[in-house]
Amino acid sequence: xxxxxxxxxxxxxxNFLKEVEANVEEGxxxxxxxxxxxxxxxxxxxxxxxxxxxxxxxxxRAGKREEVLSSSSMWMCTSCYNCIARCxxxxxxxxxxxxxxxxxxxxGLAPKEQPTRKFAKHFWDNLTKKGRVNELKLGxxxxxxxxxxxxIKTAMKMKDVGLGMWKSKRLSIGELxxxxxxxxxxxxHAILNxxxxxxxxxxxxxxx
Amino acid sequence: xxxEKKTGCYxxxxxxIGERLNTSQMATIAEREARANIVREHDFLCxxxxxxxxxNDIDNEGVNHIAIVACSRRAKTEAxxxxxxxxxxxxxxxxxxxxxxxxxxxxETTQEMAEDYTRMAVFEVNAMNVPKPSxxxxxxxxxxxxxxxxxxxxxxxxxxxxxxxxxxxxxxGALGGHAAQAWKRIPQHAPYKDPEDTGIDEMIAAIEADPxxxxxxxxxxxxxxxAPGRFSADISTESGDTKTENFGAIIQASGYTxxxxxxxxxxxxxxxxxxxxxxxxxxxxxxxxxxIKRPSDGKEVANVVFIQCAGQxxxxxxxxxxxxxxxxxxxxxQAMYFKDQNPDIDTTILYDDLRTPGAGGEDFYRSGxxxxxxxxxxxxxxxxxSGNGAKVNFKDRILDEDVEIEADLVVLxxxxxxxxxxxxxxxxxxxxxxxxxxxxxxxxxxxxQGKDVPQLKYGFSDSHFICFPYETRRTGxxxxxxxxxxxxxxxxxxxxxxxxxxxxxxAENAQLGRAAHPRSGDLSYPSFRREGCTQCKRCxxxxxxxxxxxxxxxxxxxxxxxxxxxxxCMGACPVRVIxxxxxxxxxxGQQIKNIDIPxxxxxKPRILVLACENDAYPALDxxxxxxxxxxxFARVIPVRCLGSTNLIWVTDALNSGYDGCVLMGCQKGExxxxxxxxxxxxxxxxxxxxxxxxxxxxxxxxxxxxxEVAITDIERAPQLINDMAETIERIGMSPFKF
Numbered sequence: 001x002x003x004x005x006x007x008x009x010x011x012x013x014x015n016f017l018k019e020v021e022a023n024v025e026e027g028x029x030x031x032x033x034x035x036x037x038x039x040x041x042x043x044x045x046x047x048x049x050x051x052x053x054x055x056x057x058x059x060x061r062a063g064k065r066e067e068v069l070s071s072s073s074m075w076m077c078t079s080c081y082n083c084i085a086r087c088x089x090x091x092x093x094x095x096x097x098x099x100x101x102x103x104x105x106x107x108g109l110a111p112k113e114q115p116t117r118k119f120a121k122h123f124w125d126n127l128t129k130k131g132r133v134n135e136l137k138l139g140x141x142x143x144x145x146x147x148x149x150x151x152i153k154t155a156m157k158m159k160d161v162g163l164g165m166w167k168s169k170r171l172s173i174g175e176l177x178x179x180x181x182x183x184x185x186x187x188x189h190a191i192l193n194x195x196x197x198x199x200x201x202x203x204x205x206x207x208x
Numbered sequence: 209x210x211x212e213k214k215t216g217c218y219x220x221x222x223x224x225i226g227e228r229l230n231t232s233q234m235a236t237i238a239e240r241e242a243r244a245n246i247v248r249e250h251d252f253l254c255x256x257x258x259x260x261x262x263x264n265d266i267d268n269e270g271v272n273h274i275a276i277v278a279c280s281r282r283a284k285t286e287a288x289x290x291x292x293x294x295x296x297x298x299x300x301x302x303x304x305x306x307x308x309x310x311x312x313x314x315x316e317t318t319q320e321m322a323e324d325y326t327r328m329a330v331f332e333v334n335a336m337n338v339p340k341p342s343x344x345x346x347x348x349x350x351x352x353x354x355x356x357x358x359x360x361x362x363x364x365x366x367x368x369x370x371x372x373x374x375x376x377x378x379x380x381g382a383l384g385g386h387a388a389q390a391w392k393r394i395p396q397h398a399p400y401k402d403p404e405d406t407g408i409d410e411m412i413a414a415i416e417a418d419p420x421x422x423x424x425x426x427x428x429x430x431x432x433x434x435a436p437g438r439f440s441a442d443i444s445t446e447s448g449d450t451k452t453e454n455f456g457a458i459i460q461a462s463g464y465t466x467x468x469x470x471x472x473x474x475x476x477x478x479x480x481x482x483x484x485x486x487x488x489x490x491x492x493x494x495x496x497x498x499x500i501k502r503p504s505d506g507k508e509v510a511n512v513v514f515i516q517c518a519g520q521x522x523x524x525x526x527x528x529x530x531x532x533x534x535x536x537x538x539x540x541x542q543a544m545y546f547k548d549q550n551p552d553i554d555t556t557i558l559y560d561d562l563r564t565p566g567a568g569g570e571d572f573y574r575s576g577x578x579x580x581x582x583x584x585x586x587x588x589x590x591x592x593x594s595g596n597g598a599k600v601n602f603k604d605r606i607l608d609e610d611v612e613i614e615a616d617l618v619v620l621x622x623x624x625x626x627x628x629x630x631x632x633x634x635x636x637x638x639x640x641x642x643x644x645x646x647x648x649x650x651x652x653x654x655x656x657q658g659k660d661v662p663q664l665k666y667g668f669s670d671s672h673f674i675c676f677p678y679e680t681r682r683t684g685x686x687x688x689x690x691x692x693x694x695x696x697x698x699x700x701x702x703x704x705x706x707x708x709x710x711x712x713x714x715a716e717n718a719q720l721g722r723a724a725h726p727r728s729g730d731l732s733y734p735s736f737r738r739e740g741c742t743q744c745k746r747c748x749x750x751x752x753x754x755x756x757x758x759x760x761x762x763x764x765x766x767x768x769x770x771x772x773x774x775x776x777c778m779g780a781c782p783v784r785v786i787x788x789x790x791x792x793x794x795x796x797g798q799q800i801k802n803i804d805i806p807x808x809x810x811x812k813p814r815i816l817v818l819a820c821e822n823d824a825y826p827a828l829d830x831x832x833x834x835x836x837x838x839x840x841f842a843r844v845i846p847v848r849c850l851g852s853t854n855l856i857w858v859t860d861a862l863n864s865g866y867d868g869c870v871l872m873g874c875q876k877g878e879x880x881x882x883x884x885x886x887x888x889x890x891x892x893x894x895x896x897x898x899x900x901x902x903x904x905x906x907x908x909x910x911x912x913x914x915x916e917v918a919i920t921d922i923e924r925a926p927q928l929i930n931d932m933a934e935t936i937e938r939i940g941m942s943p944f945k946f
Binding site (some may be wrong): 015017018031032034035054055058059061062089 | 604
């Protein structure tokens with residue numbers, strides 16, 4: 001995807017705001033921010049962001065392309081929608097954050113080891129396989145996300161919870177083999193493939 | 209109507225008065241002590257029947273002085289409105305029964321209170337005369353408008369539409385002023401998205417075609433004298449021709465000058481590509497819709513930075529301390545000059561606080577953002593030449609870092625400085641009308657107090673911002689537009705329209721000899737006893753409205769049309785020769801003297817309360833309505849303005865056995881609330897000297913207290929009276945009871 005990155009740099013030169021507007025979902029709202037800071041103040045995870053939303057918007061306008069796209073900030077968004085509910089200018093801030101994250105991912109600029117990003121990938125793979133989330137597999141995947149040793153440790157720590165869930169029929173060991181699925185898995189895959197095709201085609205336009 | 213005084217006293221028993229008070233006792237007092245010729249009680253005095261009873265006495269019994277002892281003078285004013293008679297009001301409802309508890313113990317003192325108010329009302333009206341027109345009431349209704357910019361032209365057009373003739377005096381060779389120099393204006397109509405045509409050409413054409421409006425270009429006002437209804441002005445052209453004309457009222461729309469920022473180094477003004485907003489308007493007019501070119505080498509501008517608050521909103525030397533109000537919107541408008549012509553031009557507005565006043569302000573700001581004008585919150589460190597345009601080094605206040613950007617053009621929002629002429633508070637006033645000044649006067653008034661209208665701060669003309677925003681402290685002269693406060697086009701249009709209507713009102717009132725606000729319609733005016741005058745000049749100096757000049761023999765010359773009837777002159781006069789027919793040292797003095805003062809051993813002190821009728825008195829009335837109680841020993845007398853309080857009242861009161869005096873005026877100082885601007889301030893100043901008097905009487909200084917009271921102080925005003933009652937309890941009764 002770095003080809004696309006180079007293409008984008010070439011295309012928009014110094015005007016990162018225009019680039020965001022054209023390529024990021026809901027990106028055309030960025031220019032309407034009036035820098036009141038209500039979003040940053042409303043975010044429950046605000047203190048953990050390198051750059052809270054207000055700052056991200058200002059950085060986009062100031063043309064800080066690399067800093068914004070490689071930032072872990074927008075990956076911190078938990079979609080609580082506090083900021084959207086409160087923004088006096090009506091910016092869909094949550095959506096813009098996800099749009100930016102997605103765009104950075106496509107350009108290959110997103111931080112590699114960002115846990116939210118990793119989890120999102122696992123979740124997606126898990127979900128799209130059968131059309132239903134396989135909680136047992138997703139949980140295990142998450143435990144072992146950072147290596148075998150840590151995975152065992154986490155699994156041991158959580159064993160009582162797991163047992164409890166199994167006893168109350170909330171968790172089935174059988175899920176490890178196959179697991180439940182929607183009726184028409186093939187259909188789902190066809191839909192997803194088509195969507196991917198459309199998006200790839202869009203991205204192709206910018207590649208060398 | 210015969211000249212003989214015949215007094216009627218009418219006591220109301222309605223609203224519970226009859227149940228709480230012994231009104232027949234009060235009637236006896238009115239008849240025996242106060243010597244009213246006719247005394248009547250009525251169950252419901254403000255009813256048609258009650259009013260008819262009074263009217264009948266006026267028509268058939270020859271009653272011409274009426275004391276109405278009922279509710280507050282602020283209530284039932286329409287019912288108790290009789291022509292051709294002097295009226296006083298004794299306040300026994302809000303002032304007595306409503307502020308006293310309905311108990312047996314309180315009954316005696318409450319009755320005494322009501323009896324005193326009855327005495328006061330009758331003695332007051334006996335000291336009054338019926339105000340008559342003076343004969344000075346006549347003259348012109350046409351309006352002189354000084355300044356032919358947007359404000360002046362608007363005032364002329366509006367006055368003409370209302371059917372009044374006016375004359376515009378413009379110092380330059382063309383109408384239009386600053387507004388005519390602009391390429392477009394900030395939108396005044398929905399959807400507030402794009403700059404609009406200025407509309408100035410149409411206004412000029414309308415004025416030229418209007419037979420009601422006379423235009424004098426290249427002219428100045430070189431002398432103004434007179435009063436509302438009979439102003440006389442010399443209009444002199446540059447070539448030296450002078451004509452004298454008479455006017456009913458004057459509107460001063462002398463506008464503003466762009467703030468000069470060439471001495472502020474960090475703004476880099478002097479670099480050819482660093483210009484002011486006004487200079488950008490000229491470039492835009494030159495471009496006429498095409499690409500705007502930078503001044504240094506004519507290159508088409510591809511990158512422009514607007515600097516807000518350039519030399520404004522700062523206490524630094526050479527900066528304006530205030531916000532000019534229009535610049536943020538103006539910069540957004542100017543950024544659109546570029547964006548609308550070519551959306552690829554980079555436009556950055558560097559602001560600290562973006563302020564977009566007006567109905568469409570926010571919409572216009574959004575429209576700017578929508579057109580991709582970049583708004584950056586930051587403060588300029590230094591603007592310097594880059595050899596190719598200019599460099600702006602600034603601190604980004606969101607990202608907290610110093611940034612340098614290059615621009616083809618930098619535009620400074622420098623702000624407006626009012627053209628207010630001479631600051632009369634800063635020039636010597638030794639010789640009436642003779643002042644050495646370095647600034648050209650706008651009006652060249654021949655007033656005793658100075659050549660131009662007084663200023664409040666930063667050179668803007670003084671007006672009562674809350675109650676009477678268009679006013680100046682010169683009756684019949686109204687300022688409009690940026691000379692009054694910083695504003696944009698739309699505000700100037702509204703301002704000028706308001707000023708035009710006020711000017712018409714002033715001219716019409718002058719025809720009838722009536723006062724302007726706040727005593728609208730008052731026919732009385734100050735007169736003085738020439739034989740007693742010592743020519744001390746206090747009245748001429750202290751009149752907040754410059755109404756009083758000096759005649760050839762150095763006696764005060766009251767220009768009644770300029771007078772607002774506050775009585776500050778009456779309060780100032782050390783020999784007490786100034787009075788109004790219906791308000792004088794005597795009308796108040798009689799009330800003070802004629803209350804019943806119980807002797808020392810009765811333990812019933814008396815507290816004189818002089819309360820401003822505009823704020824403090826209504827506050828006390830409202831306290832009554834809200835059931836807030838205060839001491840039964842207080843006797844409240846409303847005064848037109850605390851400034852009209854003559855020290856003799858306080859001295860007489862203390863001499864005749866009052867135990868304390870509470871004086872209540874309005875807030876004074878820079879954020880004054882005083883309806884007569886300086887009245888409260890003068891009163892406080894005078895009362896600060898009262899200690900000498902108290903010392904000579906061997907009385908404690910605590911016996912006199914002066915306060916600033918707001919109309920909302922309905923808890924505090926009664927408390928101040930109660931505080932005085934406590935003080936008296938502490939320090940003891942006055943020894944002056946005879």
